[in-house]
Amino acid sequence: MFYTDSLLTDLFGLLLALTAIVITYYKWSFAYWKKNNVPYLEPTIPFGNLPSPVKPTDTIGVVIKKAYEEFRRRKVPHGGIFGLTRPIYLAVDLEYVKNILTKDFQHFVDRGVYYNEKVDPLSAHLFAIGGQKWRNLRVKLTPTFTSGKMKMMFQTLLDCEENLHEKMETLHKSGQAIDIKDVLGCYTTDIIGSCAFGLECNTFKEEDSPFRKYGKKVFTSTTFRRLQFTITINFPKLAQFLNLRTVPKDIADFFTKVVRDNVAYREKNNYSRKDFMQLLIDLKNNKLAQEEGYQHDGNTLTIDEVAAQSFIFFLAGFETSSTTMTWALYELAKNQDIQKKVRDEINTVLAKHDGKVTYEAIQDMKYMSQVLDETLRKYPPVPFVTRQCIKDYKVPDQDVIIRKGVRVFIPILGIHYDEEYYPNPEKFDPERFSHENIQNRHQYAHIPFGEGPRICIGLRFGIMQSKVGLTSLLRNYNFTLNSKTKQPMKFSVKSFILAADGEVWLNAQKI
Ligand code: HEM
Numbered sequence: 001m002f003y004t005d006s007l008l009t010d011l012f013g014l015l016l017a018l019t020a021i022v023i024t025y026y027k028w029s030f031a032y033w034k035k036n037n038v039p040y041l042e043p044t045i046p047f048g049n050l051p052s053p054v055k056p057t058d059t060i061g062v063v064i065k066k067a068y069e070e071f072r073r074r075k076v077p078h079g080g081i082f083g084l085t086r087p088i089y090l091a092v093d094l095e096y097v098k099n100i101l102t103k104d105f106q107h108f109v110d111r112g113v114y115y116n117e118k119v120d121p122l123s124a125h126l127f128a129i130g131g132q133k134w135r136n137l138r139v140k141l142t143p144t145f146t147s148g149k150m151k152m153m154f155q156t157l158l159d160c161e162e163n164l165h166e167k168m169e170t171l172h173k174s175g176q177a178i179d180i181k182d183v184l185g186c187y188t189t190d191i192i193g194s195c196a197f198g199l200e201c202n203t204f205k206e207e208d209s210p211f212r213k214y215g216k217k218v219f220t221s222t223t224f225r226r227l228q229f230t231i232t233i234n235f236p237k238l239a240q241f242l243n244l245r246t247v248p249k250d251i252a253d254f255f256t257k258v259v260r261d262n263v264a265y266r267e268k269n270n271y272s273r274k275d276f277m278q279l280l281i282d283l284k285n286n287k288l289a290q291e292e293g294y295q296h297d298g299n300t301l302t303i304d305e306v307a308a309q310s311f312i313f314f315l316a317g318f319e320t321s322s323t324t325m326t327w328a329l330y331e332l333a334k335n336q337d338i339q340k341k342v343r344d345e346i347n348t349v350l351a352k353h354d355g356k357v358t359y360e361a362i363q364d365m366k367y368m369s370q371v372l373d374e375t376l377r378k379y380p381p382v383p384f385v386t387r388q389c390i391k392d393y394k395v396p397d398q399d400v401i402i403r404k405g406v407r408v409f410i411p412i413l414g415i416h417y418d419e420e421y422y423p424n425p426e427k428f429d430p431e432r433f434s435h436e437n438i439q440n441r442h443q444y445a446h447i448p449f450g451e452g453p454r455i456c457i458g459l460r461f462g463i464m465q466s467k468v469g470l471t472s473l474l475r476n477y478n479f480t481l482n483s484k485t486k487q488p489m490k491f492s493v494k495s496f497i498l499a500a501d502g503e504v505w506l507n508a509q510k511i
Contacts, residue, residue, distance in 0.1 A: 025085065032087045033080030037400050040080035041067055048082030053226035056493045061383025061413050068092060068414025078395065081409075084234045089389075089408045094444040097410055099396065100387060101444070101452035109134065111454065112388030112407050114232035120245040121304040122252045125312035126457065130388070134454075140301070141309065141457060144279045150460050152274045153195055154359045157465055160190040161357070161472050167204045168477065168508065177482035177505040181326045184469060188318035188325075189215050191465050196313040197255075198262050198277040214251045219319050221496050247311075255314070259307040276313055280306045313458065320381040321462045323499050325469050327379040328371060330489065330504050331428045333479045338430060342368055343511075346475050362467045370430035372466055376448035378428060381497045383413035385450045412447055413498070421445040477508040 026045050033040035043049050051063050058066075067090055071079035077093035091097045100108050110130030115123035126137055143149070164187045171178050186203040193201035193211045201211040221229075232239040232246060245252070263281055265271065272278055284301040301309070332339040345367045353361040387408040394401050402408065417425040421441055422432060431437065433446075449456035456462070473479075481487075482505035492501040 029085035029087075030082060032082075036080070037398070038078065038080040038089070039071065039074060039076045040082075041070060043082040046084065047230075048084050048086075049088075050081075050083045051493075053230045054223055056226070059383070059491045059493050059495075059498065061498050062491060064090070064384045064409055064411045065414040065417065068411035068418075072414075072418065077398075078400075083407070084230070086234050087406055089402050089406055091408065091410055094415070094442045096395070097415070097444045097447075098451075100408055101385075101410065101447075101450065101454075104393060105452050105454075107389055107391055107393040107402075108387035108408060109454075110388040110390055112233075112386050114236045114239055114244075114246060116240060116243065116245065119243045120247055120252060122256060122308050122311050123246045124305070125308040127312050127316065128246075131390070137305075137309075138453070138457070140283055144276060144283075145457050145460060147460060149279065150464055151359045153276075153461075154464070156194050156275060157191055157468050158357065160187065160194060161468055163187070163190055163202075163204045164469065164472055165476070168473065172477070172508050172510060177484055178508055179503045180329055180479075180506045181322070181500065181504050184322040184325045185216070185318070186212060187469055188322040188465060192314050192317040195275045195461075196277060196310045196317065197258050198266070198273050198275050199258065210254060214254055215314070215318060217248070218251055218315060219496050219499075221494055255311050256307050259310050260303065263303060263306060277310060280309055316456070317458055317461065317465075319497055319499075321466050321469075323381045323497060324372065324375055324379070324462070325466050326500065326504050328375040328466070328470060329473070329479055329506060330481070330485075330500070331375060331378070332371070332474075333481045333506055335428055336480075338371065338428070339474070339479065342371055342470070343474050343478075346471055350471075350475070357468065357471055359464075362464060362471070365467060365471070367430065368467055368470060369463070370433040372463060372470075373433040373446065374428060374430045377416045377422065377432070377446055378425075379498055380412045380416060380448040381499075382448070382450070383411075383498045385410045385412060385447075387454075410447070410450075412450075415445060415447065418445070473508075476511055478511055479506045479508055481505075482507050 023045065030043050030048075041049050047053075049063070049067060051058055051060055067079065067081050071090065071092045078096055079090045079092060081088045081090055091100050111127065112130075113128040115125075115128040117124040126134065126141060129137065164183070167183060167186070168178075171183070189203045189209075189211050190201050193199050193203075197211075199211075201209055203209045203212040206212075228244060228246075232244055259277075262277060263284075266273075266278070266281060280301060284303070284306050286300045332342065345365055349361050349364045350357065352364070387410070389402045389404055389406045389408060392401050392404055416422070419425060422445075438446075444451060449459045449462075484503070484505040486502050489504075490501040492499045
């Protein structure tokens with residue numbers, strides 16, 4: 001049916017009407033924070049306050065940091081922003097951060113990450129799921145990460161360290177600059193491949209090892225994946241309806257097969273190994289609960305759940321730690337005095353432990369812990385964490401209710417660069433993490449692993465593998481910055497985590 005004599009005019013009219021509807025909807029949505037008495041940043045159509053998924057100019061972590069800084073400038077304890085049309089609450093005051101992550105956690109149990117168990121079972125892992133389901137799984141998985149279990153896996157870690165050592169020898173002999181990000185990516189892939197999947201990945205020797213290939217792919221954000229992410233995060237119901245996946249099919253098929261084959265092999269041959277995979281198999285067969293003597297819901301893990309947890313351990317476990325070590329070495333290369341101090345500590349501690357890298361020796365390296373804390377302050381691999389409000393929450397001392405369904409962002413990167421907590425924040429200074437300085441600061445001013453009941457479950461493992469890697473490298477080599485490294489270093493807009501843009505090239509001089 002035509003309204004005028006011309007189809008073109010009709011189409012134009014229709015387009016105009018649709019545009020008017022969309023703009024009205026945006027305007028109505030953008031009034032949300034004003035109506036709810038929360039100071040907010042002026043959003044723009046179409047992406048609100050978040051970067052465009054098509055051509056981002058900044059990483060989302062930096063955009064959230066800038067929003068935090070603007071609210072701090074306005075001296076307000078919290079603020080509102082928008083992702084497309086959806087309101088996002090930003091906690092600014094550290095007491096508010098503490099309330100959301102810990103004290104009033106029962107209102108914010110979910111992370112609001114999309115997953116679709118039906119089409120994509122691998123996506124239903126600990127990081128994504130929420131509610132009671134998350135609580136049950138967290139209780140089951142917590143014993144997997146105790147210091148006793150870390151100690152048990154230490155030898156597996158040392159075995160992988162040998163490959164790192166060999167690779168460094170070869171690279172050093174070639175006399176060329178070292179792409180340290182790549183070397184450490186292989187090192188942590190080997191470790192987590194071994195601990196989470198029970199396999200020797202050999203990424204140093206096999207350049208196109210599937211673990212390295214898929215590991216890299218999963219963290220590379222293409223325009224398509226950013227668009228898909230925008231849809232899943234903003235329209236989860238539509239994403240469910242469209243059966244959208246979050247894990248690309250080739251990656252999912254590979255990891256699922258690896259787990260199924262591995263579990264079948266171990267069960268058939270009654271073979272057991274000291275790794276995460278074994279702990280998950282024991283959970284599946286209800287053995288771990290009996291041994292640990294703890295209570296859970298009585299349900300064991302299914303094989304799909306075992307696969308999903310192995311997958312998240314792999315994802316969360318390798319890139320975060322390799323990036324942390326890369327940034328640490330980048331800073332140490334620029335700050336030779338600090339590098340020397342870490343090396344002196346390594347030598348002193350190892351001398352006390354018969355020259356051996358043991359679990360206890362690693363725990364004794366206190367200054368290295370400070371270096372890692374300062375690295376994670378300046379470069380938190382996860383620059384902000386999210387929560388989703390699951391029941392209406394009244395913000396203390398404010399006439400503000402955070403409604404059920406609203407997403408909450410905790411701006412880690414912004415907090416870590418706040419001059420009030422860290423004067424001269426660009427300066428790399430491990431002394432900020434001396435015992436005394438930590439005592440004088442708000443506990444939530446340093447949260448690279450998140451906080452509260454949903455804090456990173458792999459924290460101990462991440463620190464342990466980073467310390468072993470740094471020990472191996474720094475006791476044998478002195479690192480300086482190679483001129484091929486871009487300066488000043490920028491954050492990559494193509495990575496899902498806070499990584500360096502381009503390679504970090506270092507010169508390694510044998511000690
Ligand atoms: C330097 C290393 C690491 C950093 C900086 C890091 C950071 C984080 C952060 C910020 C979160 C979100 C916490 C929150 O929302 O409050 C998280 C969650 C998580 N991390 Fe890590 N992580 C690291 C290493 C690891 C390792 C090695 C593993 C496993 C082997 C791991 C497994 C997980 C899992 C499963 C979650 C979800 C926990 C839950 O929702 O219950 N992470 N991590």
